[in-house]
Amino acid sequence: MSLPPLREVIAQHGLAARKQLGQNFLLDLNLTGRIAREAGVSEDSIIYEVGPGPGGLTRALLDAGAQTVIAVEKDRRCLDALADVASAYPGRLNVHEADATDIDETALFPAGACVQVIANLPYNVSTVLLAKWLTADPWPPWFASLTLMFQKEVAERLLATPGGKAYGRLSVLSQWRTKSRRLFDIPPSAFVPPPKVTSTVVHFDVLETPVAEAEVKALQQVLQAAFGQRRKMLRSSLKALSADPQAILGNAGIDGQRRAETLSVEEFCALARAFTALRGGG
Numbered sequence: 001m002s003l004p005p006l007r008e009v010i011a012q013h014g015l016a017a018r019k020q021l022g023q024n025f026l027l028d029l030n031l032t033g034r035i036a037r038e039a040g041v042s043e044d045s046i047i048y049e050v051g052p053g054p055g056g057l058t059r060a061l062l063d064a065g066a067q068t069v070i071a072v073e074k075d076r077r078c079l080d081a082l083a084d085v086a087s088a089y090p091g092r093l094n095v096h097e098a099d100a101t102d103i104d105e106t107a108l109f110p111a112g113a114c115v116q117v118i119a120n121l122p123y124n125v126s127t128v129l130l131a132k133w134l135t136a137d138p139w140p141p142w143f144a145s146l147t148l149m150f151q152k153e154v155a156e157r158l159l160a161t162p163g164g165k166a167y168g169r170l171s172v173l174s175q176w177r178t179k180s181r182r183l184f185d186i187p188p189s190a191f192v193p194p195p196k197v198t199s200t201v202v203h204f205d206v207l208e209t210p211v212a213e214a215e216v217k218a219l220q221q222v223l224q225a226a227f228g229q230r231r232k233m234l235r236s237s238l239k240a241l242s243a244d245p246q247a248i249l250g251n252a253g254i255d256g257q258r259r260a261e262t263l264s265v266e267e268f269c270a271l272a273r274a275f276t277a278l279r280g281g282g
């Protein structure tokens with residue numbers, strides 16, 4: 001069964017883009033093919049795609065030879081179009097109508113599967129989803145890599161190193177547990193409708209062992225407190241964490257006059273370990 005061009009699919013199924021669902025459809029086959037290629041899709045690939053929409057990237061993943069694509073789409077209007085894609089690639093595409101922010105992904109895959117997450121994420125929930133995946137417990141998680149599209153400015157924050165305004169909570173979490181790299185930019189004109197900003201595709205490989213030891217919940221709390229008031233010195237911002245921030249800072253060997261954006265990933269992990277130890281958790 002051959003599939004019609006994506007513009008026809010959109011017209012046929014009345015898939016007028018909805019802003020509240022972050023719908024900017026990527027119709028350029030060169031670019032969907034490039035995402036599949038640079039994500040490293042092969043015949044062994046088991047892929048998790050969030051938000052297949054009319055199925056442009058989904059088709060590219062299947063054309064690249066993926067063994068299985070499990071997709072989660074919140075917009076019921078897309079399901080008929082996706083059923084056509086599933087028929088064109090028998091036994092290889094499984095679509096679930098669900099909200100990716102609250103689904104338990106481990107129930108979608110056989111235990112031990114080496115899953116690649118590949119998605120042109122809805123912008124409104126892209127950082128929520130990334131945070132969900134990066135804070136998975138246990139680690140290593142149910143996926144081996146993530147290849148995701150973000151607004152360029154969000155991608156820059158993820159890849160930022162200490163010392164600048166772009167460095168924040170998600171930079172630390174992603175650099176703690178993955179090795180990430182920027183793949184390429186996509187201009188607004190490649191999408192229907194065009195978004196206001198340039199997009200960037202970023203690839204993350206899971207590190208079996210994170211760069212330093214820390215308990216994930218403690219690290220999240222430390223990051224929340226430190227970056228929640230990023231202009232303040234840590235001796236003040238960490239009061240959100242404990243009545244005695246100096247005890248945590250002293251135990252971690254970190255000067256309380258420093259600000260969050262100057263700390264390395266290893267130093268945040270030292271704070272998280274000190275926090276865990278001082279509250280009697282380990």
Ligand code: SAM
Pocket residue numbers: 021022023024025026027050051052053054055056057058072073074075078098099100101120121122123125
């Ligand atoms: N993959 C398609 C493409 O590349 O053209 C569509 C990408 S579009 C940026 C984002 C897609 O995510 C839309 O199809 C939208 O309906 C879907 N979506 C939005 N929020 C979602 C959620 N919470 N869970 C699952 N899918 C969602």
